[in-house]
Amino acid sequence: MTGSVVLWDFDGTLAFRDGRWRGSLVEALDEVAPGQGVVAADVRPGLRDGFPWHRPETGHPDLNSPDAWWDALQPLFVKAYVGAGVDDRRAALAAGRVRAHYTDVSRWTVFPDSLAALEELAEAGWLHVIVSNHVPELDGLLRDLGLDRHFAAVVNSALVGWEKPHPRIFEAALDRAGRPERVWMVGDNPVADIAGAQALGIPGILVTPGRDDGLRPAVRRILNERGLPEISPEGL
Template sequence: MTGSVVLWDFDGTLAFRAGRWRGSLVEALEEVAPGHGVVGADVRPGLRDGFPWHRPESGHPELGTPDAWWDALQPLFVKAYVGAGVDARLAARAARGVRARYTDARRWTVFPDSVAALEELAAAGWLHVVVSNHVPELDGLLHDLGLDGYFTAVVNSSLVGWEKPHRRIFEIALERAGRPERVWMVGDNPVADVAGARAVGIPGILVRAGQDGQDDGLRPAVQRILKERGLPDISPEGL
């Protein structure tokens, strides 16, 4: 075993993409049909089911390459477009451009308190690992956003074949973190991040989920980790 590790969610915890997935679809459609009139709310209903993380109980090792992962999502994007009234042939053309739009680092923003939180915990001896339900290009995004140097490992659902809250992705994270003596999970999703981690014995902290939609930031999580130090009993036998 080794040291103390914080497992971090990425999207919605450390950074966010303007417009999220629906924004990416609208932007991709604009590339092939300028002035189309479709807005994010139009495609949103078609995106509510169909991503791998909507079926976390099932692994998807067959999608373990970037091209395979994105190819599997093309029908979902086409369905969302068609549901918004876009012609099927035009929808297919636009769907092929979603990948480039979503992974454009210029559309991503690091939350103002993310770097400070990572640095404060690192100074106190904590290592950082990303555990995220995300696209295959996550490593590139972390690099382009200037965050990659803070993490000793990145556990990405699209590449390991399991989605949070499935226990397997957390087991992989612990393996890659070197079976730490102390570990916390920090994320913005009460099910995928907090409940999923707790199911395998990892204490979880919910962030950016304040009342009335207010962002409560990462400061409370940092203070709790520094105060409580995490749990010292994470081991292969406990999983």
């Protein structure tokens, strides 16, 4: 692909969903039962464990289709609703609508400096690859948000079957990138993004988009460290 590649996290790094997962559950419930009165804080406890990325040491190659991936999450959503006081019938109905609400592109926002960061690095010769723990519809979200043209490849845990920080998803990203000579990982999660990449010898940059300088520190660091040592196959 190229000698210089930046691996990017997506959610929380380049863009975010208003209300996140708990917001999508509340929206789905309001569709089924308007005026239910359940708020994001009510469903939050039930979502603290049960997503694939909560068990990154365990692969899920069996969830190899979007429907299978979402079907596996239905019990989690129902549990969150029931824990918030919703009856079983309404909980099941709302759980079936979470997918449509979570992937509604109108609820997603690209951080103000994301495009500028991607374009500045691209002008300097860096190619971009997404490495994300996400839903199967990530490619569609990137397209609808106008971000897809900036990326040479998208490595999505829902399709790869492994979650960050597991080495296998990073290995998949390096393979898709053509085993480049120079690689950076940029993300907002110190464990999934940074520690996961560093375990394979990939330097990582922790960012806080939407606050302070956003992605500017990452761009400056990547552009200023032109002498970054090449990553040898033995280090991977």
